[in-house]
Amino acid sequence: MLEIRDLYAAVDGKTILKGITLTVNPGEVHAIMGPNGSGKSTLANILAGREGYRVESGSITWFGRDLTALPPEERAREGIFLAFQYPVEIPGVSNLYFLKAALNARRKHRGEPELDAMDFLALVKGKMADVGMDEAFLYRAVNEGFSGGEKKRNEILQMAVLEPTLAILDETDSGLDIDALKAVAAGVNRLRAPDRSIVLVTHYQRLLDHVVPDQVHVLAQGRIVKSGGRELALELEQRGYGWIEQEVAHEPLL
Amino acid sequence: MSDSVQQVEQLVGQEYRWGFVSPVEADTVPKGLDEDVIRLISAKKQEPDFLLQWRLDAYRHWLGLAEPHWSSAHYAPIDYQDIIYYSAPKTQDRPKSLDEVDPELLRTYDKLGIPLKEQELLAGVAVDAVFDSVSVATTFKAQLKKLGIIFCSFSEAVREHPDLVRQYLGSVVPPGDNFFATLNSAVFSDGSFVYVPKGVRCPMELSTYFRINARATGQFERTLIVADEGATVSYLEGCTAPMRDEHQLHAAVVELVALEGATIKYSTVQNWYPGDKEGKGGIYNFVTKRGDCRGANSKISWTQVETGSAITWKYPSVILRGDNSVGEFYSVALANHFQQADTGTKMVHIGRNTRSTILSKGISAGHGSNAYRGLVKVLKSAHGARNYTQCDSLLMGDRCAAHTFPVIEVKNPAAGVEHEASTSKIGEDQLFYCKQRGIAEEDAVSMIVNGFCKEVFKELPMEFAVEAQKLLQVSLEGAIG
Ligand SMILES: Nc1ncnc2c1ncn2[C@@H]1O[C@H](COP(=O)(O)OP(=O)(O)O)[C@@H](O)[C@H]1O
Ligand SMILES: [Mg+2]
Numbered sequence: 001m002l003e004i005r006d007l008y009a010a011v012d013g014k015t016i017l018k019g020i021t022l023t024v025n026p027g028e029v030h031a032i033m034g035p036n037g038s039g040k041s042t043l044a045n046i047l048a049g050r051e052g053y054r055v056e057s058g059s060i061t062w063f064g065r066d067l068t069a070l071p072p073e074e075r076a077r078e079g080i081f082l083a084f085q086y087p088v089e090i091p092g093v094s095n096l097y098f099l100k101a102a103l104n105a106r107r108k109h110r111g112e113p114e115l116d117a118m119d120f121l122a123l124v125k126g127k128m129a130d131v132g133m134d135e136a137f138l139y140r141a142v143n144e145g146f147s148g149g150e151k152k153r154n155e156i157l158q159m160a161v162l163e164p165t166l167a168i169l170d171e172t173d174s175g176l177d178i179d180a181l182k183a184v185a186a187g188v189n190r191l192r193a194p195d196r197s198i199v200l201v202t203h204y205q206r207l208l209d210h211v212v213p214d215q216v217h218v219l220a221q222g223r224i225v226k227s228g229g230r231e232l233a234l235e236l237e238q239r240g241y242g243w244i245e246q247e248v249a250h251e252p253l254l
Numbered sequence: 255m256s257d258s259v260q261q262v263e264q265l266v267g268q269e270y271r272w273g274f275v276s277p278v279e280a281d282t283v284p285k286g287l288d289e290d291v292i293r294l295i296s297a298k299k300q301e302p303d304f305l306l307q308w309r310l311d312a313y314r315h316w317l318g319l320a321e322p323h324w325s326s327a328h329y330a331p332i333d334y335q336d337i338i339y340y341s342a343p344k345t346q347d348r349p350k351s352l353d354e355v356d357p358e359l360l361r362t363y364d365k366l367g368i369p370l371k372e373q374e375l376l377a378g379v380a381v382d383a384v385f386d387s388v389s390v391a392t393t394f395k396a397q398l399k400k401l402g403i404i405f406c407s408f409s410e411a412v413r414e415h416p417d418l419v420r421q422y423l424g425s426v427v428p429p430g431d432n433f434f435a436t437l438n439s440a441v442f443s444d445g446s447f448v449y450v451p452k453g454v455r456c457p458m459e460l461s462t463y464f465r466i467n468a469r470a471t472g473q474f475e476r477t478l479i480v481a482d483e484g485a486t487v488s489y490l491e492g493c494t495a496p497m498r499d500e501h502q503l504h505a506a507v508v509e510l511v512a513l514e515g516a517t518i519k520y521s522t523v524q525n526w527y528p529g530d531k532e533g534k535g536g537i538y539n540f541v542t543k544r545g546d547c548r549g550a551n552s553k554i555s556w557t558q559v560e561t562g563s564a565i566t567w568k569y570p571s572v573i574l575r576g577d578n579s580v581g582e583f584y585s586v587a588l589a590n591h592f593q594q595a596d597t598g599t600k601m602v603h604i605g606r607n608t609r610s611t612i613l614s615k616g617i618s619a620g621h622g623s624n625a626y627r628g629l630v631k632v633l634k635s636a637h638g639a640r641n642y643t644q645c646d647s648l649l650m651g652d653r654c655a656a657h658t659f660p661v662i663e664v665k666n667p668a669a670g671v672e673h674e675a676s677t678s679k680i681g682e683d684q685l686f687y688c689k690q691r692g693i694a695e696e697d698a699v700s701m702i703v704n705g706f707c708k709e710v711f712k713e714l715p716m717e718f719a720v721e722a723q724k725l726l727q728v729s730l731e732g733a734i735g
Contacts, residue, residue, distance in 0.1 A: 052682075074690040
């Protein structure tokens with residue numbers, strides 16, 4: 001459903017992604033690993049359509065359509081969800097209100113009736129229980145004053161409510177204690193379905209102990225330099241990224 | 255949406271019930287101002303002699319005053335001899351139907367969910383509609399009367415309750431207070447009068463909302479609210495729909511008097527014509543609002559949402575005279591396009607253990623300029639006085655401006671004064687976060703702005719809060735992107 005072909009992309013005029021090709025089929029879980037600064041977040045932001053991130057060449061197709069032609073809110077309503085590496089605070093706007101607006105925007109886009117307050121509350125409370133979040137968070141402002149772990153759980157809650165077709169998690173596992181990590185992993189596993197796909201951007205392989213990926217890709221200097229099964233993640237864990245970067249350095253660049 | 259339409263309809267309904275239509279005078283006094291004009295105004299209103307003298311004294315004082323230019327606002331000089339100080343509502347040059355009204359204005363009415371009949375009134379269409387709720391009006395008035403509450407136009411109060419008017423008029427804002435208040439004292443046209451007797455809690459929100467004759471009283475309005483010992487009243491002023499108005503200068507005076515143990519809550523939504531996108535036209539709103547916590551344990555609370563007018567100068571203030579009295583000021587001021595808003599408050603602590611809270615939220619967009627100007631003054635007598643001030647500014651885009659001018663004068667060493675201020679920009683990251691969740695940009699902007707204003711909105715009466723949110727949304731259309 002998602003096909004990225006020879007993608008070059010720039011952030012604020014600087015080319016960061018240098019020829020990425022990646023196909024994600026329905027039901028698959030892909031892990032994208034790589035050292036800091038290799039372009040993982042750039043790829044995530046490009047897929048979500050963030051301003052300032054520009055495709056220079058190559059293509060991204062979404063169910064056969066040119067994804068780059070869609071504004072970010074349309075992509076979201078089409079079922080692309082990005083769990084942010086740094087979730088944003090919105091003072092004065094309750095989590096409940098925000099989530100309901102988001103879900104109803106998606107439902108409206110799909111021609112489904114919008115949920116009223118009661119139905120939405122019932123739905124979201126169930127999801128909160130799944131994620132292990134206290135209901136009090138519904139009435140707090142979006143991410144305001146949340147701890148790092150609470151913010152990440154909140155991203156997973158949003159994902160659970162919105163039930164995306166493609167979920168991209170940008171280092172959602174970073175900085176979490178083991179309980180929070182398990183909650184995130186359980187949230188991802190609950191989402192897994194034959195018609196849904198997940199892209200896990202991660203630094204560490206420990207998340208992959210709980211969410212088993214179909215494919216692992218290593219990103220370095222804006223390119224996918226190695227792909228493999230989950231054993232690749234284990235190898236990375238043991239050997240670090242240094243050897244890969246060296247391998248890349250020996251390859252002629254195009 | 256339909257909820258708020260219903261609410262507006264309810265409010266409109268209420269208003270008709272209140273039936274404040276003043277007798278329509280047919281004639282007009284010539285342009286310009288002198289003592290004869292003032293005598294004429296007073297005579298036409300059949301005022302008692304004390305009031306005529308009061309007006310004349312104010313006028314003579316005004317002649318010696320200079321127009322102030324201390325605020326950060328810029329405007330062309332006003333020719334005070336080019337203003338008509340007394341005129342009956344014009345009927346002949348009003349639009350004959352909504353077809354003749356500026357479509358932009360109609361679009362706004364639609365967005366606010368204002369029913370057609372009401373649109374006609376607001377746009378100044380010459381309708382001879384008869385609002386046939388006389389019996390309801392009677393019920394409403396009877397209910398207030400039974401409690402001894404007086405709620406009527408200022409002119410009516412002068413006729414029916416001259417002693418009360420004489421006792422309190424000018425006792426909070428003296429006729430010589432400032433240039434515009436003095437001018438108002440000389441020439442004020444009409445306004446509202448409220449008196450709540452001892453120990454009475456007014457059972458409904460008193461409102462001038464959609465008042466049918468507001469057009470006629472607009473320019474130099476005068477409001478006086480007195481809450482006697484232990485009384486409580488909540489008063490709503492204004493209208494979320496932009497009113498058509500041919501006067502450019504508005505110089506109103508509002509006086510509040512709270513006696514021992516009394517509480518007055520005064521809420522305003524102001525949305526006068528701000529001028530077009532290039533900054534042409536628009537109303538100058540130079541208003542003096544002040545409350546006097548005259549008795550111990552009294553409380554006065556100002557809440558305002560200011561989105562209209564080309565230039566706004568407005569500093570609702572509280573004089574905390576009584577021991578343990580409380581003053582509050584909650585404000586949202588929006589300046590979009592070329593609007594200039596200069597608002598704030600003064601809290602003057604005189605009594606012991608007096609407390610004041612100031613919460614100001616300024617939003618600037620387009621080329622708008624927003625200034626907060628505040629004075630917290632603690633006199634020597636005010637042992638144990640406390641003030642908390644918070645001023646937050648939100649900027650949208652990079653051509654707008656926000657300024658804060660907080661002044662703190664503390665003469666009592668034991669007083670506690672706290673001031674917090676913040677300036678933030680609607681962030682690209684906040685907008686992207688919302689959009690990534692499927693929320694449209696305009697909805698995201700209004701969500702973020704309403705979140706910013708939330709602490710103020712929650713001080714507004716429920717139905718006003720809903721309207722205020724919608725108003726901000728409409729006022730900010732196109733402010734980003
Ligand atoms: N706004 C920006 N302007 C210029 N360079 C940027 C910007 N954002 C990120 N970069 C650069 O792009 C590269 C990739 O960053 P990023 O995608 O965040 O990496 P990762 O998520 O893999 O750590 C880094 O070298 C980073 O410094
Ligand atoms: Mg990153």
